[in-house]
Amino acid sequence: MSPNVRNRLRDLIPVLLFAVALWFLPDLLRSWSGRASVSYLSLVTNGLGLAVLALSWDILARTGQLSLAHAAFYGAGAYVTAILARLEVGPLWLGIPAAGAFAVLLALGLGVVTLRLKGIYFAIATLAFTEVLRSAVRQLPTSFAGGSAGMNVAPLFRPAFDPETMERWEIAFLRNEGYFLLYAGLLLLTIGLSLWTRRSRLRPAFTAVRTNEEVAGVMGVHPARMKLLAFALSSLSVGMLGAIHAHRVGSVIPEGAFAVSTTVFALVTPIFGGLYTTLGPILGAGVLAGIEETLKRNLADGYLIGYGLVLVLSILFMPRGIVGMVRGIARRRRAARAGVTSEGGEA
Amino acid sequence: MDPILILQAVVSGVLASGLYALVSVGLALAIGVIGIVNFAHGEFFMIGAFLTYQLFVSFGVDPVLSLLFVAPALFLLGAVLYRTTIQYVLEAPELNQMLLTFGIGIVLQNLALLIWGGDPVSISGIAYRSVGFRIGGISVGLVSLVSFAISIVLVGSLYLALSRSRTGRAMRAVAQNRIGASLVGLEVNRVYLVAFALSALLAGIGGVMIAVIQSPTPTIGLAFTLKAFSIVVLAGLGNIRGILAASLVVALAESLVATLVPNGGTLSNAVFFAIIFLALVWRSRRTA
Numbered sequence: 349m350s351p352n353v354r355n356r357l358r359d360l361i362p363v364l365l366f367a368v369a370l371w372f373l374p375d376l377l378r379s380w381s382g383r384a385s386v387s388y389l390s391l392v393t394n395g396l397g398l399a400v401l402a403l404s405w406d407i408l409a410r411t412g413q414l415s416l417a418h419a420a421f422y423g424a425g426a427y428v429t430a431i432l433a434r435l436e437v438g439p440l441w442l443g444i445p446a447a448g449a450f451a452v453l454l455a456l457g458l459g460v461v462t463l464r465l466k467g468i469y470f471a472i473a474t475l476a477f478t479e480v481l482r483s484a485v486r487q488l489p490t491s492f493a494g495g496s497a498g499m500n501v502a503p504l505f506r507p508a509f510d511p512e513t514m515e516r517w518e519i520a521f522l523r524n525e526g527y528f529l530l531y532a533g534l535l536l537l538t539i540g541l542s543l544w545t546r547r548s549r550l551r552p553a554f555t556a557v558r559t560n561e562e563v564a565g566v567m568g569v570h571p572a573r574m575k576l577l578a579f580a581l582s583s584l585s586v587g588m589l590g591a592i593h594a595h596r597v598g599s600v601i602p603e604g605a606f607a608v609s610t611t612v613f614a615l616v617t618p619i620f621g622g623l624y625t626t627l628g629p630i631l632g633a634g635v636l637a638g639i640e641e642t643l644k645r646n647l648a649d650g651y652l653i654g655y656g657l658v659l660v661l662s663i664l665f666m667p668r669g670i671v672g673m674v675r676g677i678a679r680r681r682r683a684a685r686a687g688v689t690s691e692g693g694e695a
Numbered sequence: 696m697d698p699i700l701i702l703q704a705v706v707s708g709v710l711a712s713g714l715y716a717l718v719s720v721g722l723a724l725a726i727g728v729i730g731i732v733n734f735a736h737g738e739f740f741m742i743g744a745f746l747t748y749q750l751f752v753s754f755g756v757d758p759v760l761s762l763l764f765v766a767p768a769l770f771l772l773g774a775v776l777y778r779t780t781i782q783y784v785l786e787a788p789e790l791n792q793m794l795l796t797f798g799i800g801i802v803l804q805n806l807a808l809l810i811w812g813g814d815p816v817s818i819s820g821i822a823y824r825s826v827g828f829r830i831g832g833i834s835v836g837l838v839s840l841v842s843f844a845i846s847i848v849l850v851g852s853l854y855l856a857l858s859r860s861r862t863g864r865a866m867r868a869v870a871q872n873r874i875g876a877s878l879v880g881l882e883v884n885r886v887y888l889v890a891f892a893l894s895a896l897l898a899g900i901g902g903v904m905i906a907v908i909q910s911p912t913p914t915i916g917l918a919f920t921l922k923a924f925s926i927v928v929l930a931g932l933g934n935i936r937g938i939l940a941a942s943l944v945v946a947l948a949e950s951l952v953a954t955l956v957p958n959g960g961t962l963s964n965a966v967f968f969a970i971i972f973l974a975l976v977w978r979s980r981r982t983a
Contacts, residue, residue, distance in 0.1 A: 414790055464979035467789045468732045472924055473975045476968040479921075483965030487958075496961070608917065612801060619794060650808035656801030663795040664783055 359543050370532040374525045383517045389524040395637035396531040400589045402617030402629035403538045408582035410624050411575050412558030417474035418614040420481050421451040421583040423605035425590030430501045430600045440504055444591045451587020452580045459579040463572055482606035498601030501594045527596045538585040542626045609652055616659045622671025631670055699832045708950030710839040713846030714901050716942040718919055719926040720850050721897035728870045728890040731792055735800035737920030739769055739895040743902020744911045745811055751818050758907045765899050773895025777888050807913035817910035842904040854935050866890050925971035
């Protein structure tokens with residue numbers, strides 16, 4: 349086997365296994381835990397959503413852009429599908445790709461305008477953009493977008509109840525299963541986008557733009573083009589995520605759709621899991637979704653404190669995340685066995 | 696449009712600018728001297744406000760007196776945070792510094808939410824809170840006026856201290872050239888500590904004022920971080936005199952929009968953030 353094919357397989361096999369596991373998970377949960385599987389499925393779905401949020405944020409971060417606008421794309425996606433559903437143009441599901449497309453357009457617009465901003469300035473500008481967008485949505489006519497009270501969003505799945513063969517809770521299960529599969533599909537799409545930027549020529553290009561834009565330009569990489577591409581890829585998934593979520597919870601309000609906490613989740617998770625990797629954000633999402641659920645049960649206001657602590661502690665003690673730490677340990681082991689000290693690059 | 700109304704908006708804007716300048720100057724100190732963009736700066740402000748509230752509710756301490764407690768408490772908080780966290784990321788990439796302070800901000804905000812809940816709190820029943828003057832149809836609150844005066848005096852003193860006092864000159868030396876400063880015998884880390892703690896103290900004093908003027912919630916911090924940051928950017932990094940002017944511009948814009956535009960109260964924040972956004976973008980185009 350040529351090394352190229354072997355590398356492809358090394359990506360493909362774990363992704364396929366993951367996809368198969370996701371496909372069978374709902375039925376496994378149902379046969380294990382019966383009625384309780386309704387809420388388990390919902391928890392796992394939250395975790396998948398967090399993974400999409402984190403991984404898509406990370407794709408943008410690979411070009412060195414620390415965006416605080418993730419909530420903007422999420423909220424925009426939610427509103428696009430909600431408005432389309434209210435206007436009743438086309439089938440409901442059409443709102444989801446439309447939300448993705450709108451988020452991409454929005455990201456390209458924002459990207460072009462903020463192209464020259466770096467570091468903290470970029471971060472603040474994107475945060476300000478989110479706040480402006482939130483206020484703008486609130487000012488839209490109430491008949492069109494619901495104003496500050498928000499509006500209802502029709503559910504995507506309406507499983508029919510058949511009293512002969514089903515129990516009551518199974519309706520909720522079927523509905524949750526539908527959203528679970530949508531989230532899973534979106535995560536797989538995001539993984540695909542992420543792997544594409546990691547395994548193609550985009551990887552050195554993104555890294556060059558992140559480390560030194562001028563040098564990247566000299567080497568023939570077009571920094572502006574790379575940044576915009578990353579922005580578009582990153583916003584596509586979040587926009588669709590916001591849309592699916594809106595259908596799932598059944599309503600959108602400006603405060604919720606554009607909440608700062610969405611941005612916080614999006615950036616803490618990859619930092620905790622391991623920046624600039626595909627596995628890191630997903631791993632981080634799994635752990636953090638568990639922590640969040642525990643905290644949410646015990647604290648009403650202020651459960652976000654867990655995210656703050658994880659962020660602070662990760663930066664201080666584990667700046668390369670779980671993945672970076674594990675790789676570091678593995679590398680040191682290998683080096684110790686070989687009896688040499690090696691300096692490996694990031695992977 | 697009623698000229699009295701416009702004049703009233705201008706007066707309110709001018710008075711509000713003092714508080715903005717006070718909070719922003721603290722942030723400018725952290726950015727200018729240490730080179731840390733502190734995303735948790737507004738949380739110091741928020742904590743100042745809630746300490747004042749708690750002292751009032753628990754012990755009946757007058758907000759003016761509570762300054763004597765809140766100011767040192769915030770100085771201490773700043774010093775402790777510097778020693779336990781900030782100190783370790785001075786050499787780290789900018790991204791890590793930013794995220795660290797962002798994390799500290801989230802922790803502080805949610806700690807406050809856990810303690811005080813999400814609803815606004817207000818200090819009621821102090822006689823001077825409702826005292827005001829009317830001059831030719833324009834009303835001026837005593838508290839706003841005094842807060843403005845205190846803010847301007849504090850910002851002025853900081854300016855003088857930076858140019859005259861030993862510590863202030865040490866800060867400027869460290870800000871200009873860290874290695875050079877340490878070569879001539881300045882303890883850089885100590886200077887940083889004092890600068891960071893002082894920046895927290897200034898924000899805390901602003902918090903005492905907001906506790907009396909408004910009814911704050913634990914989530915006001917982030918908005919004030921952003922406002923302070925945009926003022927610092929408008930002023931140009933490290934320019935204290937510019938901060939007074941920038942605060943005035945921002946506060947006037949906010950106040951005028953809130954008064955002149957129908958339904959402007961909810962819009963004034965959006966205008967504010969639009970100003971930040973445009974200022975940043977405009978600057979980036981001009982320098983490139």
